[in-house]
Amino acid sequence: xxxxxxxxxxxxxxxxxxxxxxxxxxxxxxxxxxxxxxxxxxxxxxxxxxxxxxxxxxxxxxxxxxxxxxxxxxxxxxxxxxxxxxxxxxxxxxxxxxxxxxxxxxxxxxxxxxxxxxxxxxxxxxxxxxxxxxxxxxxxxxxxxxxxxxxxxxxxxxxxxxxxxxxxxxxxxxxxxxxxxxxxxxxxxxxxxxxxxxxxxxxxxxxxxxxxxxxxxxxxxxxxxxxxxxxxxx
Amino acid sequence: xxxxxxxxxxxxxxxxxxxxxxxxxxxxxxxxxxxxxxxxxxxxxxxxxxxxxxxxxxxxxxxxxxxxxxxxxxxxxxxxxxxxxxxxxxxxxxxxxxxxxxxxxxxxxxxxxxxxxxxxxxxxxxxxxxxxxxxxxxxxxxxxxxxxxxxxxxxxxxxxxxxxxxxxxxxxxxxxxxxxxxxxxx
Numbered sequence: 001x002x003x004x005x006x007x008x009x010x011x012x013x014x015x016x017x018x019x020x021x022x023x024x025x026x027x028x029x030x031x032x033x034x035x036x037x038x039x040x041x042x043x044x045x046x047x048x049x050x051x052x053x054x055x056x057x058x059x060x061x062x063x064x065x066x067x068x069x070x071x072x073x074x075x076x077x078x079x080x081x082x083x084x085x086x087x088x089x090x091x092x093x094x095x096x097x098x099x100x101x102x103x104x105x106x107x108x109x110x111x112x113x114x115x116x117x118x119x120x121x122x123x124x125x126x127x128x129x130x131x132x133x134x135x136x137x138x139x140x141x142x143x144x145x146x147x148x149x150x151x152x153x154x155x156x157x158x159x160x161x162x163x164x165x166x167x168x169x170x171x172x173x174x175x176x177x178x179x180x181x182x183x184x185x186x187x188x189x190x191x192x193x194x195x196x197x198x199x200x201x202x203x204x205x206x207x208x209x210x211x212x213x214x215x216x217x218x219x220x221x222x223x224x225x226x227x228x229x230x231x232x233x234x
Numbered sequence: 235x236x237x238x239x240x241x242x243x244x245x246x247x248x249x250x251x252x253x254x255x256x257x258x259x260x261x262x263x264x265x266x267x268x269x270x271x272x273x274x275x276x277x278x279x280x281x282x283x284x285x286x287x288x289x290x291x292x293x294x295x296x297x298x299x300x301x302x303x304x305x306x307x308x309x310x311x312x313x314x315x316x317x318x319x320x321x322x323x324x325x326x327x328x329x330x331x332x333x334x335x336x337x338x339x340x341x342x343x344x345x346x347x348x349x350x351x352x353x354x355x356x357x358x359x360x361x362x363x364x365x366x367x368x369x370x371x372x373x374x375x376x377x378x379x380x381x382x383x384x385x386x387x388x389x390x391x392x393x394x395x396x397x398x399x400x401x402x403x404x405x406x407x408x409x410x411x412x413x414x415x416x417x418x419x420x
Contacts, residue, residue: 003343004305014238016362023244025360028280031417032410036386038366038418041342043353046303047293048319054256084237097252107248109287123251159245159252165305167293167353168420172364174243191362192241201241223237 005229006040007168008084013194022187024148040168047167050093052127060126062098062138070120072101072139074215077175077203081132081162084226088132092224095161096124096136103142112144137215143182155182155189164224175220176202242363247287249357250323259322261292261334263315268297268335272402273369276328277356280410284328288358290407292320292332294351299338308341336371342381349376349383356407366420369405370395390416 018030038044058064063074081089099105099122102114106122120139128134141156157174164170176183183189183202192198200223209217245253262270277285295301296313318337322330334352342348349370356365370377372395377383383391393415396403408415 008236008239011238015241016243018362018365020362023360023362025244026362027360028283029285029358029360029409031365031414032280033390033414033416035417035419038382038420039343039385040420041348041382042301042306042340043293043295043348043351044420046301046305048317049303082237084239086237095252095256097248099248105248105251107251109247121251123255125255159243159249161245161252167355168366170291170355170364171240171242172245172357173240188243188362197238197241200238201243223240225239226236 005227007225008228014197016191020191044168045166055125055127060136062124066119068119070117075140076215076217078135078209079221081128081222083224090130092128094126098122098141098158101139103144155180169224178204245357247359258320259332261320272333274331275406277324277407286326288324291355293353294318295337295340297335299340346381349380365417
């Protein structure tokens with residue numbers, strides 16, 4: 001059996017290192033011994049594929065999951081999921097979660113003194129279409145304090161989890177909002193050394209996504225790892 | 235011209251909201267061939283404290299060594315209903331548990347067989363990108379020749395091999411220190 005083409009290794013500075021002391025929780029959780037470079041075998045280039053069984057239409061609209069609409073500014077987030085070779089990643093599962101407009105997560109461990117919204121769960125799922133496009137409707141999440149350092153606040157963000165086609169294309173990331181004054185002060189975003197790579201986590205306001213009389217739109221494109229050598233097209 | 239992959243960010247402490255719908259602690263459909271095995275362990279930080287807000291994901295082949303994926307073109311029958319994916323959070327004691335079947339051998343670099351193994355991804359607050367490691371099975375004669383275990387310093391290989399326990403197998407994730415689990419640059 002011929003060797004399987006692996007996936008590209010990251011360019012320096014475009015992914016965070018494990019240890020980033022300004023993000024205090026990394027200090028006792030980042031590995032301290034050398035990582036072992038893993039060849040990409042059949043185990044790494046395969047991974048779970050999900051289909052329509054996991055996603056219902058209401059899963060991609062977080063404002064329709066309860067009896068009434070959640071409070072906050074309704075927004076539309078959409079974009080394109082591509083791989084590093086600029087190929088669309090179709091039919092791939094995106095899982096999202098976020099806090100509500102007041103900056104509070106529906107989670108037992110969130111003790112921030114901000115109100116829960118009975119009409120907002122903060123969880124969604126969507127599959128990309130055959131061109132790799134996705135779209136979901138939600139409300140703009142609030143900022144909230146955390147205990148990383150004195151007077152620490154997380155900028156508004158939405159968590160996203162993607163699988164792609166292989167276990168090594170798995171990606172969990174966060175989407176931020178252009179113009180947020182907290183962005184330069186956030187150690188989690190600043191853990192990415194390269195400015196361009198940080199900038200790509202910031203969604204821009206987008207007229208094309210904006211729906212008249214309904215909601216502002218934000219565009220957030222996502223790039224998953226691509227194969228190092230292009231396998232023969234079938 | 236290539237694009238650059240989007241940067242990873244931590245799952246944070248509240249991932250349950252978004253990830254719970256796919257919690258899967260039993261990877262083995264009732265009819266699946268192979269030896270059922272329960273694997274349990276704990277996730278422990280650099281102070282030796284249990285990590286109660288971690289989540290692990292498992293990816294594996296079936297008992298014949300076939301992945302439920304179209305890029306696995308091996309001439310082996312697929313197991314109906316076998317997906318090979320699991321996702322379990324740690325509890326307040328940092329403990330996790332899942333049930334599966336021992337996978338068969340799958341091909342490795344240059345077609346060399348790999349010993350049966352699971353891939354495990356570890357996510358938590360404080361990890362800006364997930365960790366990737368592997369679990370091998372105790373007393374498997376193929377471990378000695380496994381092409382990935384051979385890349386690991388001999389004195390650290392034990393961290394990748396589950397231990398026999400009363401009720402199945404035990405395998406722990408030690409984030410830092412002398413017995414730190416081997417994590418891969420993937």
